[in-house]
Amino acid sequence: MTVATAAAQLRRLEYPRARSPGFWGMMLLIATEGALFAYLLFSYFYLGSMAAGPWPPDGPPSLRLVLPNTLLLLASSGTMYWAEAGVKRGAVGRLRIGLVATALLGLVFLSVQGVEYSNKPFTPATSAYASLFYVITGFHGAHVAVGVLMMATIAIRAFLGHFGRNRHDAVTNVAWYWHFVDVVWLCVFSSLYVAPYLG
Amino acid sequence: MATTAPAIPGRAPDERLHQIWETKPGLLGILGTVDHKEIGRRYLVTSFLFLIAGGLEAVVMRLQLTRSDLRLLQPEQYNQLFTMHGVTMIFWYAAPVLSGFSNFLWPLLIGARDMAFPRLNAYSYWTFLLSGIFLYSSALVGQVPDGGWFAYVPLTRDAFSPGLNMDFYALGLVFLTISTTAGAINFIVTLFKLRAPGMSINRIPLFMWGTLTNSFSVLFALPALTVACVMLYLDRGVGTRFFDPGGGGHPLLWQHLFWIFGHPWVYIIVLPAMGIVSHALPTFCRRPLVGYTTVALATVTTGILGFGVWVHHMFATGLPPLATSFFSAASFAITIPSAIAVFAWIATIWTGRPVVRTPFLFMVGFIVLFVIGGVSGVATAAAAFDQQLTDTYFVVAHIHYVLIGINLFPVVAGIYYWFPKITGRMMSERLGRWNFWTMFLGFNLGFFPMHIAGLLGMPRRIYTYPAGLGWDTVNLITTIGSFVFAAGVLLLVINVIYSRRRGLPAGPNPWDAYSLEWATSSPPPPYNFAVIPTVGSRHPLWEERLDEGGRSILSEGPALDEKGEKETVESSPLDSRLTDVLRMPEDTYYPFLHALAVMLTFYGLLLRSHRVAGVGLLLVALLTAGWLWPARRELREEE
Secondary structure: OOHHHHHHHHHOOOOOOOOOHHHHHHHHHHHHHHHHHHHHHHHHHHHHHHOOOOOOOOOOOOOOOHHHHHHHHHHHHHHHHHHHHHHHOOOHHHHHHHHHHHHHHHHHHHHHHHHHHHHOOOOOOOOHHHHHHHHHHHHHHHHHHHHHHHHHHHHHHHHOOOOEOOEOHHHHHHHHHHHHHHHHHHHHHHHHHHHHHHO | OHHHOOOOOOOOOOHHHHHHHOOOOOHHHHHHOOOHHHHHHHHHHHHHHHHHHHHHHHHHHHHHHOOOOOOOOOHHHHHHHHHHHHHHHHHHHHHHHHHHHHHHHHHHHHOOOOOOOHHHHHHHHHHHHHHHHHHHHHHOOOOOOOOOOOOOOOOOOOOOOOOOHHHHHHHHHHHHHHHHHHHHHHHHHHHHHOOOOOOOHHHOOHHHHHHHHHHHHHHHHHHHHHHHHHHHHHHHHOOOOOOOHHHOOOHHHHHHHHHHHHHHHHHHHHHHHHHHHHHHHHHHHOOOOOOHHHHHHHHHHHHHHHHHOHHHHOHHHOOOHHHHHHHHHHHHHOHHHHHHHHHHHHHHHHHOOOOOOHHHHHHHHHHHHHHHHHHHHHHHHOHHHHHHHOOEHHHHHHHHHHHHHHHHHHHHHHHHHHHHHHHOEOOOHHHHHHHHHHHHHHHHHHHHHHHHHHHOOOEOOOOOOOOOOOOHHHHHHHHHHHHHHHHHHHHHHHHHHHHHHHOOEOOOOOOOOOOHHHHOOOOOOOOOOOOOOEOOOOOHHHHHHHOOOOOOEOOOOOOOOOOOOOEEEEEOOOOOOEEEEEEOOOOOOHHHHHHHHHHHHHHHHHOOOHHHHHHHHHHHHHHHHHHHOOOHHHHHHHO
16 A cells, blocks of 8 residues: 555544644643642652751641542542543533533632632741742642633533534543643642641 | 765655745744744744854953953953853753754654644744843843852842842743743654654654653753742742741752753753764764664663752762762763763764765864763762862863853754755855864863863852962963854854855755755755655665665655645654644744733733733733634534
């Protein structure tokens, strides 16, 4: 088979046979963002290891708000998965509901985070621990916010009928980003909230 | 050589493809082009302008240091000059110039029509340019960064460095990382997805192994710089305590983060340059490179080991002996893959039939300087000896042998080598010889005595020195050498400008080279190749004389012109089998506007204006959505 006829055959393919370049781009974006959080957590543990007094200075942080919030964010990965699995089978209605639900869960997560911030007895300028706490959770929160914006954009596109069984690359990319933001949260949660109880 | 080059197989210029792919004239063409060749040319020119800016800063400093007790410059001006010189050269010249080569060449080397993300490619360029303008706009308000290119705290915290100077530094670097990261992602995806059929991963040119390794290093190293600069900005502006020992922070956190980024960055700015040599040296030795696989693996190994040596920048900070021993050993280990590459080049010259032209001279010069810079690197890697050398001119000599020797010399070789491909004309060989010898002798005259100045105890970054310390002579020689070197760079600029108009016509393959970029006209048409080639070996244009087994097909293949839209092939990542046909985007204003909005946001952050930053962010969000919104045409296809 010559190359020319191979290309001609490819044009008739109904399904893409490989992951799109966009998917690869998203994976690499996730890799570099993952490194960003790794360096943030490195800074946390480095300053913790250098601290003269107890770390965190005021004892382990309360889990009262953050534990349910973590479960809520995990649930949003579930709704995202449900939406994406739907569009792969052509269930566009399921996609729309799932995207809206995921975006709403993301907004609730950010609001609870805001309440937690206002409950904290310290500001970013109080101590290095406080600076780390706000900057690490703030970077993560910014990623959630960006995810919500992405979700809102593709939700609009879903209502305009842009997606279908054969065309949902954008949904897949946003889904991977969202799951990544969730996994990062688990790392942040275990480092900032759980680890102090273990040590 | 030009007369003996075989005719290039391939079809005559294709009118239809030309119409599909050409950048339209006018404003859209200027601000909206997504042609990788145009973007690559702009990258090269812009980074060279930064080189000249950084070079002029250096020349002024050398005047000040010519002899003891000179007062040409105020100490504050001297601080600004050495900071801007380092920052400009390391961040806005050394890496972007390699991106320039990669941008121009990447699709040509793999038989594609453009990069995987052409608009992102344009965006890389605009953010590179605008972040440089952002940095240099500090001169307009007289608050130029002045804390050195690695900006150690506590000097750079607000207490000792009030004013916007170091805010320009911190924000400018974060701004630039956007460009570098976008570029790295683009190179990786293009390499793995857009290669012509048959160009399996073990057939890609070694230049691509260099840039591929560089791109992965960028993805994993640059975030450390981003984190460090964000923390510095917040410490200065918001009062966070990351680097403040009084609040539980630690100044060494800055050094760790900066050098975790900084040492991989050394390899980021040398590996593609070494790749240029591995790529072009065989052409002038009339034989394939000795040890392709070994050199490729050595490149990747260097990139990985580069992440494990950062503490050798911090030997003098009082870290535990176990840590310094470990990082000292790792720093010795990293010389092994470098030595492999050096021996591969020497063996290639030794067993080849060298044709001495200007690019070859620069490559040989590079090998010599690489060995000298490598040996002085081993000296600083020895933790005990480093205690004596750190913060002296010995380190300044080392960094210049590394960065000029391993980056600038290969870059100039690359300019002489690919200038015919980029412009269609040869550079003057006669001027080239003068160019090489002036640069090579001037460089060694200027920078070798710095080793001695360092061993005599002269610290770096002093704006003047008293008489009677024995430093006058070496400094005078250094200043003379640096002026000779600067004259050499000027000769290069003259040669480029002269040859651009008056150079001899080059033809498609003036060096009788082996790789795919020489299989199309010079300069290449907007569509690069009239048909997508099929690659059968590592040296597609040398197959008849090498007999490596494979046969490439350059004159037949899919033209991808039936639909009247920009298209290129997508292939599998390792063995490069055809998997799909991709449609490529048209010229668009979005990348330029998006970069402008990002710039606005950074000015908002600089001035601590929530309103300006907020408007900037809003524009960024809207422009992102608009950029990614599918064209109507794409939606029709779904039905």
